Every structure is written in C-alpha cells, then in structure tokens.
Amino acid sequence: xxxxxxxxxxxxxxxxxxxxxxxxxxxxxxxxxxxxxxxxxxxxxxxxxxxxxxxxxxxxxxxxxxxxxxxxxxxxxxxxxxxxxxxxxxxxxxxxxxxxxxxxxxxxxxxxxxxxxxxxxxxxxxxxxxxxxxxxxxxxxxxxxxxxxxxxxxxxxxxxxxxxxxxxxxxxxxxxxxxxxxxxxxxxxxxxxxxxxxxxxxxxxxxxxxxxxxxxxxxxxxxxxxxxxxxxxxxxxxxxxxxxxxxxxxxxxxxxxxxxxxxxxxxxxxxxxxxxxxxxxxxxxxxxxxxxxxxxxxxxxxxxxxxxxxxxxxxxxxxxxxxxxxxxxxxxxxxxxxxxxxxxxxxxxxxxxxxxxxxxxxxxxxxxxxxxxxxxxxxxxxxxxxxxxxxxxxxxxxxxxxxxxxxxxxxxxxxxxxxxxxxxxxxxxxxxxxxxxxx
Numbered sequence: 001x002x003x004x005x006x007x008x009x010x011x012x013x014x015x016x017x018x019x020x021x022x023x024x025x026x027x028x029x030x031x032x033x034x035x036x037x038x039x040x041x042x043x044x045x046x047x048x049x050x051x052x053x054x055x056x057x058x059x060x061x062x063x064x065x066x067x068x069x070x071x072x073x074x075x076x077x078x079x080x081x082x083x084x085x086x087x088x089x090x091x092x093x094x095x096x097x098x099x100x101x102x103x104x105x106x107x108x109x110x111x112x113x114x115x116x117x118x119x120x121x122x123x124x125x126x127x128x129x130x131x132x133x134x135x136x137x138x139x140x141x142x143x144x145x146x147x148x149x150x151x152x153x154x155x156x157x158x159x160x161x162x163x164x165x166x167x168x169x170x171x172x173x174x175x176x177x178x179x180x181x182x183x184x185x186x187x188x189x190x191x192x193x194x195x196x197x198x199x200x201x202x203x204x205x206x207x208x209x210x211x212x213x214x215x216x217x218x219x220x221x222x223x224x225x226x227x228x229x230x231x232x233x234x235x236x237x238x239x240x241x242x243x244x245x246x247x248x249x250x251x252x253x254x255x256x257x258x259x260x261x262x263x264x265x266x267x268x269x270x271x272x273x274x275x276x277x278x279x280x281x282x283x284x285x286x287x288x289x290x291x292x293x294x295x296x297x298x299x300x301x302x303x304x305x306x307x308x309x310x311x312x313x314x315x316x317x318x319x320x321x322x323x324x325x326x327x328x329x330x331x332x333x334x335x336x337x338x339x340x341x342x343x344x345x346x347x348x349x350x351x352x353x354x355x356x357x358x359x360x361x362x363x364x365x366x367x368x369x370x371x372x373x374x375x376x377x378x379x380x381x382x383x384x385x386x387x388x389x390x391x392x393x394x395x396x397x398x399x400x401x402x403x404x405x406x407x408x409x410x411x412x413x414x415x416x417x418x419x420x421x422x423x424x425x426x427x428x429x430x431x432x433x434x435x436x437x438x439x
Contacts, residue, residue, distance in 0.1 A: 043075070045074060045339055047060065048089065121152070127142070140325075140393070162285060162306065165177070165304050173190055188252075198256040200277070200280070200281050204261075207398055209261070210410060220311065242427050288362050289362030324400075371384070
C-alpha cells in the first residue's frame, strides 16, 4: 500500500446511537488533507454515487472512463444507488466499516454524522474558500459542507423543489399559474372537476411529503427560529407556523391529490405526470429533464414550473426555496486519499460541470461557469436563476435534523398523510424526539 503524508488533529466527538452516527471505534482523530501530497495514479478507487437511475447512471460511468483514459493504472469501481436506495446502502456500509473512498452525502445532520464519527477527511486545505479549487465552486454550495468551521465535502450540484405543471392542461382549463397557496387549492378544485388528478403524489417511501412540509415551514416559520430548532440543544418546535404548515398541507392533500399518496410510489407519481394523468407534480430541478421527453406522453414544450406559492399571512421567508446542494466526501479510512481528491477535482472541472448541467442530465452544476445555456433545458436555466435569487435554501427536514428527529418527521408525516395523526400530534412527536436527541 502506497501512502502519502496527511496531518491529523484530535477531534473529540460523540455520536448518536441511531442512523449513520454509529461511532467509528477505530478512529480517535480526524484525517486532514495535505495539499502538498503527491498523487499516485495507480490502484483502485471506489465511489458511492446517487446516480443509479437509468437516465443519470451514464454520467459517472463516462467520467470514470475519461479519468481512467488519462490514468491507465487507475481502476474505478462505481456503486451506483438511487435517491431511495442510497440511504440504506450508506448505513450498511457504515455499519460494516466499508465506506468507499468517495461517497455521496447530503448536507446538514446527514453529513455531520460522518464528521462526528471521524469518517470523513477534512478537506479545508485543498478545497476551502481560500484555495484555488475552492474558488471555482459556488460559495453558498461550498459553505453548506462546512462543519465546525472546516470544509468536509465537495458540492457537485445545486438542487431545489418546484411544482412542475402541464401547460396544455392549464391552458385547456383556463387556469393561470397560482400566485398564492390558496389559489393553488382553487386550481386543484377546477382540475379535479375536469376529471384529472390535480397533483400526482407518491409517498410510499415517506420522504416526498417531507419536502412539501419543508417549503411550507420555510414560509410560515422565521428562518432564525428554524435554524435554532434544527439543533437539539436549542430546539423548541413551538412556533405556531409549524401547525399552520401542517394544516395547509392537509388541505392540499384533500383537494389536490388522489387521497391515498402513501400507497403510491414516488416513481409511479413521476410516471403519472409524464403520462398526462395528472396536471402537476412537485419535483426537484434535477428531474426537469425527466418529466417531459420525446419518449413521454407530455411534450417537452408543454412542461412548465413554478415555486410552490406562499400562503396568505405567512410569517416566515417568502423568498425561501426548499432545496440544498448535494455532494461528496472522502473516507478517512481510504488508502487512496490523494487520488480521491484528484478525482473530485477532475469531476468538478468546468468541462464536466457543463456536461452535468446539460440535457439529458440537467443537474445544475455547483462549479462556477459549469453550465452552458445553449445546451441546457430552458426550464433548468430559469430554475437555476430562481435558486440564485432565493434568500434562503431550506434544507431537507430528513437530513438537516438529528436522525431521531428526522425519523419522527418521516413517520409522523406519513401518518398525517393517511389521516392517522393530527397536525398537533405530529408536532408533539417531533418535540419529543428533539428532547430525546438532546439527552
């Protein structure tokens, strides 16, 4: 095994007993990347991605092939997972102490668990905001991977949620894009009266509804209160905006969906929208290129989007958007850390960023200048502009919170969606989980 010099610094950490935060008993120090380490372009590099879908999987495969052409003595092993499967796969890899050299991560507590478990390399010296590489990345995206004032992750793309809609259905029914949440509910009534499902929603996996609640909570709860509640040490979850958000969603569920989202998979909901069986579908900007293609029933020119509109009287941030950058970390247990860093630099080049942002991938690159509007879906270009204008990117509730609190959100919101819990009961569950997480 060939190694290169890496500095180490003591980090006292404690980990939660659940989820990803299982402690790494063998690690008492955090590994810190050395910017002067020489890269040995040989050996095997393993990478866990979230690009396992049929449309996305060729991206990393092509990048790996290009990198291996430049460095013939390097062999890259890809573990390609989907948005649904990557969580369980990651937990399994953590439990067996077999994280690959490079692995996908969300921001917030999900990423923080790797730091608390001493499983991620401190990359500040190579990709911090004052480094040459760091200055090539969108500052807000890079900052999202900062923990304890140190950079532990490399953002690959930006993400946010928008309501996709079928322009033809809206036009045929004389419906304008709603400018308030109340107008959205009224539009749903008109669409339902025409015999069409207003919004396809599949919550079988439990996380899709969390995204609706995240956006509504950002509108109804002041941002500083949200940030305080994300930390179990200061969480209260007592702001009335939480209950208001849950009531708004419950009304939305009754008037805009088919009434049984928990029995429908996320993929089935996507397909229903693409097949024009529904008029709307709440989706990530990453999915714009999947909703309407030459192979789907809905034509690309009939696809439009709008931000989930703000409820009347909301007391939070009306310019917030649900979303967060997503990226990659380097395993502290890797034997190939300099090589892993070199690959991530290659991955986040302007050239590869432009490929990522363009159709058919449509993933807005976190690389400055990593997009070419001439090759991109116009809706992705417009969505990226909306992200740039957002005053706050509301992180996913199931990744920004402590694992115990995240689990409470997921399970209780699924019960709310089935009519099994009231908004008040949901918040009692979340508050109890936050209290237990702080003990």
